[in-house]
Amino acid sequence: MQDSHTSETTQKTIEETIVSGILSARIRPGTRLSENQLATLFGVSRTRVREAMMRLETRGIVHVSPRRGWFVVEPSAEEAIAVYEARRVIEAGLLRSMRVLTGEGREALDAHLNEEKSAMAAGDRQRLTYLMGDFHIRIAELSGNAIIVDILRDLTARTILISMLYQSEFHAAQSHEGHCRIFQAMQAGDFGRAAELSVEHLDDVEMGLDLTARPDPLSELRSSLSLPPRTVSATVRPKNHKLQRSN
Amino acid sequence: MQDSHTSETTQKTIEETIVSGILSARIRPGTRLSENQLATLFGVSRTRVREAMMRLETRGIVHVSPRRGWFVVEPSAEEAIAVYEARRVIEAGLLRSMRVLTGEGREALDAHLNEEKSAMAAGDRQRLTYLMGDFHIRIAELSGNAIIVDILRDLTARTILISMLYQSEFHAAQSHEGHCRIFQAMQAGDFGRAAELSVEHLDDVEMGLDLTARPDPLSELRSSLSLPPRTVSATVRPKNHKLQRSN
DNA sequence: TGTGGCTATCTTGCATACAAGACAGAAAGC
DNA sequence: GCTTTCTGTCTTGTATGCAAGATAGCCACA
Known part of the structure; x- marks a missing residue:
């Protein structure tokens, strides 16, 4: 699928960068994808980052926790x-x-x-x-x-x-x-x-998978209490170290 | 995958309205989907309409012709x-x-x-x-x-x-x-x-299809002049199929 | 009649402003 | 010490404003 529209180049690049990062196992599940950080990283505004995120979401690669952030999916x-x-x-x-x-x-x-x-x-x-x-x-x-x-x-x-x-x-x-x-x-x-x-x-x-090793050991309790899903690791996270995972 | 976030309800509705319109053959291929019209129709701003369009685009339902508009795809x-x-x-x-x-x-x-x-x-x-x-x-x-x-x-x-x-x-x-x-x-x-x-x-x-009845009668001329295509292509090789484009 | 060019008005592309929820950590009360 | 409340700051959600390409229609002109 070649596109002659230079206007879409950047956008596709955000999407593809993330997907290829996953395909080569450089991006871990649960990684936080901050709109602002990606925006400055790619030199565009949040608008275009969001569009890429929306696309990735429909592709099952990423999900959003409302007002909390975008994360690479952690399949159950x-x-x-x-x-x-x-x-x-x-x-x-x-x-x-x-x-x-x-x-x-x-x-x-x-x-x-x-x-x-x-x-x-x-x-x-x-x-x-x-x-x-x-x-x-x-x-x-x-x-x-x-x-x-x-x-x-x-x-x-x-x-x-x-x-x-x-x-x-x-x-x-x-x-x-x-x-x-x-x-x-x-x-x-x-x-x-x-x-x-x-x-x-x-x-x-x-x-070969150990599907009992849950990504979130508290997920059972959490869902039974209908709490919001957990925030997970942040590989890129300069200031706020609040949300980090233990590994 | 059910979502409990009411905030996304409207958005999903735009998407689903269009998809179900297609599934029941109420929306024809090539139909123009104006951001402004959909926005007023659904009582939201263009932003959310665009997001729905982006999603539909990655699902292969809709495509955008830059600065011209969104259209329901007309598969070649x-x-x-x-x-x-x-x-x-x-x-x-x-x-x-x-x-x-x-x-x-x-x-x-x-x-x-x-x-x-x-x-x-x-x-x-x-x-x-x-x-x-x-x-x-x-x-x-x-x-x-x-x-x-x-x-x-x-x-x-x-x-x-x-x-x-x-x-x-x-x-x-x-x-x-x-x-x-x-x-x-x-x-x-x-x-x-x-x-x-x-x-x-x-x-x-x-x-039962007549694949020689092209949606775009000008496509041959268009491609021979290497003008922008009317629909984006999925590269596919012709098979042993009857659809041989004989001339 | 036909042709070129101008312009008004559509359209989307993209950035930005502001609203509002979610959290962390400090402050206050017990 | 322990809890609760408040507040600052982070995040996304959404609307809006402006830029700029695309198009159609008009008009001048040959």
Whole structure:
């Protein structure tokens, strides 16, 4: 989606900066996103920051606590399950709908898997997080369907936020192998098998989560008392250290 | 995701009013949505209208032509194909992921199919349009996955816009039968079959479109002169589809 | 008749002003 | 010491003002 309107450039940049920050695990769930700070950071007024926030909110990336602030979402356990379920449905459906793996497609995935391998060798965890999510986006790109790509990108972003909340350790090697298996099935032209493997792979990742480790240990009590949701960590927060999380 | 913040009520109403207007085919593709008019209509300032527009834009319902105005999207032929492809992928994946049809699920779908029948008898075309789209949303609701429901609702809205642009006549009876067949397969517990039928059904509907009847008869000239496009593109490759633009 | 250019008036783009809720921390009362 | 209340300052919510592009219509002129 190329836009020739320079006027929208900045706005898209705010959105994309945040999303790519999440995709590469540089922005943690619960991060406060102050309109003022973002405005000065991007050299625009709050108006445009708000517009970006609204968009991100409808994409499920960010939420607002009225008169308290914008925060990167902290998916609940239930939401986490829903995200994985949605990904299984869409990714399996996508693979099953594929008929051929083109030469460029093969090359793209092959190159990607090599990147994964080298990132593993280098122990570059942030890059690894990014690549592990990006694999699925690349598969979506093979379909050439921009709608599905956009959907899966946003779901992947949420997945990464979920990982940061609930994943105790990071089984990169296991994920990498899962990706390789999917790729092999695709190369063999067996997309039904690839779909099955994809479901298994997502199951594995989901299984590796500790969904009992809640982001907010008080959430049960809090909601039963119908108190406002908790304010969470502030990575960028110059003066007011009031709202900080303990980790 | 229900919100308890009354402050957002109005805003959501603007969004939902427009979406439900589309879902029931009361709002046509290309309709101009003036910020000022909507603002006075809803008794708010342009600010809030703009926010609603931004949200609708990220949902693919509306687009803005800079300094000219907001318009309900008029999907191009390529976008139309992409929407149907995405729906096939997601709906088939969804059905295939289902394991049981609960009693309430059966009742809900049965009730819905009866509504379709009575709307057909009454010849209520607008209501019929709404119901034909809503069937698929109801199936999504059976999954209990709010993410998938939201995605399919927006895709259904786009589908209806596509119908209004490209569908010469409305084969309600045919669609209704397709729905019944899907329902039967689900009742029989054969969700794989239901998925296949769903794909076929969407193929049928797509086949009934005349994608050569362009919404913008000048688009060829326009693009050959590389003037700004009338709708923003989603890059999609032409498939094995009938819509070959032969010249 | 047709063509170029001016202008009035639409439209959105964006910044800003002010209202008002939410909190933290100090002050006051017990 | 403990609670309560107040107050300053942070935050977002919303309206409004102005800038500037886009368009249509008019008019002059060839």
